[in-house]
Amino acid sequence: MTAEVAVMGSGAWGTAMAKVIADLGHHVVLWSRREALADAINQDRENGEYLPGWRLPESLVATADPVFAVAEANTVLLATPAQSLRTNLESWGGAIKPGTLLLSLAKGLERGTKLRMTEVVEEVLGRPTGEIAVLSGPNLALEVAAGQPSGAAIACSDESAALALQRLCSGPNFRVYTNDDVVGVELAGVVKNVIALACGIASGFGYGQNTLAVLITRGLAEITRLGVAMGAKASTFSGLAGVGDLVATCTSPLSRNRAFGVRLGLGEAAKAATGGPHGVVEGYASCGAVRELAADHGVEMPITEAVYQVCHEGAAVREAVESLMGRKIGAE
Template identity: 50%
Template sequence: MSVEQKVAVLGAGSWGTALAALLAGKGYRVEVWARRQELASTINAERQNRRYLPGVILPPNVRAQVDLPAVLENACAVVFAVPSHAFREVLRAALPCIPKGAMIVNVAKGIEEGSLLPLSRVFAGEAGEEELGRYAVLSGPSHAEEVGRGIPTAVVVASTSMTCAEAAQDLFMTAAFRVYTNPDVAGVELGGALKNIIALGTGIAEGLGFGDNTKAALMTRGLAEITRLGMALGANPLTFAGLAGVGDLIVTCTSMHSRNRRAGIEIGRGKKLEEALASVQMVVEGVRTTRAARLLAARCGVEMPITEQIYRVLFEGMPPREAVANLMTRGRRREMEEVALAAGLWRPERGR
């Protein structure tokens, strides 16, 4: 792809805006699709997205509009930066207008709640299995607020086609935005989605006044849960040791840029879920993902105690302190058994 070519970014939130700035900085003509004319007009007039990414000045080769077919016309690549619960709707509307052969990169991090499908499977269902060769997913520890400011960041892009993965790598790579490739689409998608649940939990712990010990425990045992469910769904366990796994988990659980962490803090301080979400004022993907992951875990027979307790706090009104007590007083465990057993690296008959 030549930098004179056009890239369409669907979604004018913080992440879509940051990636639009990055791509425009490389010389691409970038057209951003926004749902609301007011937002599109403000972006074009003020050269920044004050609503979702204030302070990041957009180059003149970024233009926002609400006409989806016009945004997609002649695009060499299409970046889906809409929330996961809107992905199917926007994909269905966009597919007839996406140029033949254009690469499609999804940057949302979530699981479709109704179908419990990762977004690559939503794409395959709408576009056809044969189109997966031009579909990639980009994930990793990458807050929009920092990417938009050019702070060094490393991410991973996954596709069933290495040609597509490398094309996406070339599309996004800059001196401040390093992109690795990975063939494990399932692992990259699930790592990016499930870490939001754990970030809610670490936020709740912080809101309760607990310290670093508690957060470290939640992150470490949360990674074990993510890996167990991921492996049950066909992911490579090594993916969760990389950028889309532990990397994204660390940044989402520790940064105040994290919407999930901020929402969790408010819940830990006593706010109801609706109040916490209103205080964040942007989509908190971990809430829907908690419901979906709990159902997936039950379907796969995978134990996810942290996810279960967070579900009860979010949707059943359990006091957060009671949820923490439930986790701390569970039956005795050996640390490595659960993941090692799932990976086939440990067998009960070899002894405990």
């Protein structure tokens, strides 16, 4: 039996997930905020702007009408940038049918509120937490669209909902695992972007593999400390949503966050670097909120602090590195 699925957001990741699900035989409506892009997708059978070169199946239809997109859907994937999710939900979220499963694909914290995306959905739509899930993992959009073997975790407080979403999204080359740790899976997807910025900055500045290994390892420690302080399971950060996503995002040239960091490390100003390839750099947008969460929970996150100083306070890369290396040493 095919499912009616709406994917709200036609960026690279939203389009890749729409393709995965449509390739499995489901009917998918992909919403774009721009009518010209929706028309081009329907005509060319590819998203030439965000995911060029990958043909989209006939069972996928694009639209610029959000109400039409969600009207018949029994599952809605939320793939808009984190900072615009609230505005979007306030605009068209009321058209989503009661009982529809909602799956967040965004990896960011809302600035100002410091809310995770599942919390934003719950607050705006008033839906029970058992209908709201998050997907995260080492999911570089171009590789997933190409059908390269990949995996992800879907976390939801309701096991039956997580299993339903697992069945919907799992395919021959996209292996999905379920998890009940929504906080851990979601938070890992947020903070890894900040650590990836640090790795990009270090690479752009000329540092080598030893430095990257230290940043990834100590970055994982930062993510885990904050997650546990917020009620997540430590074991979550050893899985796909934790170390898996962290390694992919920190090392791949396909990672927008890493690429943005490289430009900062090469000496570009943060405002200039935001004019890079298509897509939102969630680590840049969310690092301030992550820093505030760390302060709220009394958690030390020196790498996050250094990234924030470089991105938003104008600190020089060398100063940030010297600050990190000059910290008091202790037991690992």
